[in-house]
Amino acid sequence: MRLCWREFELDEERFELRRDGVKVPVQPKVLELLLHLVRARERVVLRAELFETIWAGVAVSEASLSRAVLEARRAIGDDLQEVLVTVRRRGFRFALDVVEREQEPAPAAPSDASVDETFVGRGPCMTCLEARLDDAARGHGGVVWISGEAGIGKTRAADEFARRARARGAVVLGASAHEAPAAPQFWLWAQVARAHAAAHPGPKATELLEGVAPLLDGAAGLASEERFVLFDRLTRHFIEASRSRPIVLVFDDVHWADDGSLGLLQFFAREVRHSAVVIVCTYRDTERNDDARARAFGALLGESAGLAVPLRGLSPEEIPRFVEITSGSTPTDEFARELYDRTGGSPLYLRQVLQTEWAERALTEASHQLASSMDLQQGLVESIRRHVDGLSAGARELLTLAAVLGREFNFTELALVSGLEQAEILNRLDEGAGARVLLRSKSGAYRFTHALVRDVLYKSLSSAERAAKHAVIAERLFAHYAPSLDAHVADVATHFIRALPGGSPARALELSMRAAEVASTAGEHRVAARHWSHATQALVHLAADDPRHVDVRLGAARALALAGDEGAAREAFADAVVLARTFGRGEALEEATRSFAALPDPARAHERARGSPA
DSSP states (O other), X not given: OEXXXXXXXXXXXXXXXXXXXXXXXXXXXXXXXXXXHHHTTTSOEEHHHHHHHHTTTOOOOHHXXXXXHHHXXXXXXXXXXXXXXXXXXXXXXXXXXXXXXXXXXXXXXXXXXXXOTTOOSOHHHHHHHHHHHHHHHTTOOEEEEEEESTTXXXXXXXXXXXXXHHHXXXXXXXXXXXXXXXXXXXXXXXXXXXXXXXXXXXXXXHHHHHHTHHHHTTOOSOOHHHHHHHHHHHHHHHHHHTTTSOEEEEEEOGGGOOHHHHHHHHHHHHHTTTTTEXXXXXXXXXXXXXXXHHHHHHHHHHHOOOEEEEOOOOOTTTHHHHHHHHHSSOOXXXXXXXXXXXXXXXXXXXXXHTTSHHXXXXXXXXXXXXXXXXXXXXXXXXXXXXXXXXXXXXHHHHHHHHHHHOSEEOHHHHHHHHOOOXXXXXXXXXXXXXXXXXXXXXXXXXXXXXXXXXXXXXXXXXXXXXXXXHHHHHHHHHHHXXXXXXXXXXXXXXXXXXTTTSSOHHHHHHHHHHHHHXXXXXXXXXXXXXXXXXXXXXXXXXXXXXXXXXXXHHHHHXXXXXXXXXXXXXXXXXXXXXXXXXXXXXXXXXXXXHHHHHSOOHHHHXXXXXXXXX
């Protein structure tokens, strides 16, 4: 039953309050109080009745009732106390008319109307979950474990399955564990038991709540015999209820669950194998906690049978649809590929990246060239930091150094620049891989799972710290690769450039010029142009009369011309003409002048296009 007034509705089956269809977060006791007052709206509810109903068997003060009433008023926007009216010295009365509406009837099977167009991907996950629901309908219940990193879409997938299960006639009850260690014992089960009793009021519901009251009140320290009786009573209730309609229990963030809830879950999972009950649990498989809750959860995973459904990022083919739904714009193929590369398909990171100016420009300006970097919004940075903060201090330190090496790196280079023992490096890298911050390729190289993670680690260093680390890396790689420098000169040169203004500007110039020549020989003219640009940066830190100014500018002009960037090449040749004349370099002056004249003049081309006389 749904109890509706104004823009609010109390859903008894789901045990939730909604405003204009959006769930309003309310503490369970507050929701119980509100639900009781709405049901008894034809009369004044005495304070004693509220204590006996809401806090049965628990000694609480008048202050607890006052706080609950205050929170209920806040939840329904009753600042003037016109809805929940205080009747002096007696109790409270709900003062509005309420419309009672039945739950919308669910079809026996999904139809096209039940498809959620905003749900992207996760086809294999949904197939597994719906197959488990089919099994439950035939009397074979069980557990499904949906795992993944924070923000990967576990809760969204569970919600979508819950929606589909309701459409097929199942009773769906949900509960969430809390990160706070102060959460009461058996908190998950208290939520679903109360929700089920509220949705199906009557003698059986009352008997259930009275029978398992110690569990619902978070009782700890029960004797093993008492725990078994209470566990069995609650389990039998749900098994009996599932004989009329399948029951789906959705437990979110189970990695934070209290040990009482976990113990009951383990008992429950064994008992419902021959019933129409499906338990869906979501948890983070990247958490690194050594507290009692983490150990208890690890033991549960090790001992419990069930269907494991690990979630990873959306695929490159799913990114465009996600962007369309989130932003209302269709991305280019290039932009979709860039989004996948930066986020790894994580829905959380995708949403936050799409809010940046970088993404907005790429979606609205057809001619916009994608920048190699972007300003990270604070919300995105905090999301990534939270992910990385789960690692040990040693692992974070090593990964920060790896971020200076680049998006991809190999073990040899990391060992060379870190100064750590190989075993320690491997342990820290394994920790990063376990948290899915890193991936290891078949060749043995490592790469950051998301380019954004590497960006946040890199930018966590100050400019001076970054430059100092690049300087150390540059010198050690230069010495290590000296016998085969041309094969690695591009990376080594880049580190010398990024060490500026410190480090060695002369070596930065020398290696950038060499890297440009190697790239030109390989026909990679755009890469060569980039290295010539780096060489120009190095020259800024050398003498103004260094004659290599001419060579660098002329080399850049040649590379740009061969890359097809005629406008930039024309400007570079013009600069080379001036520099060659200044330094008295006759051959360079002749080449630069001839090449400049051979390139089309954009102004004249524009005049011809408009039909103007030459």
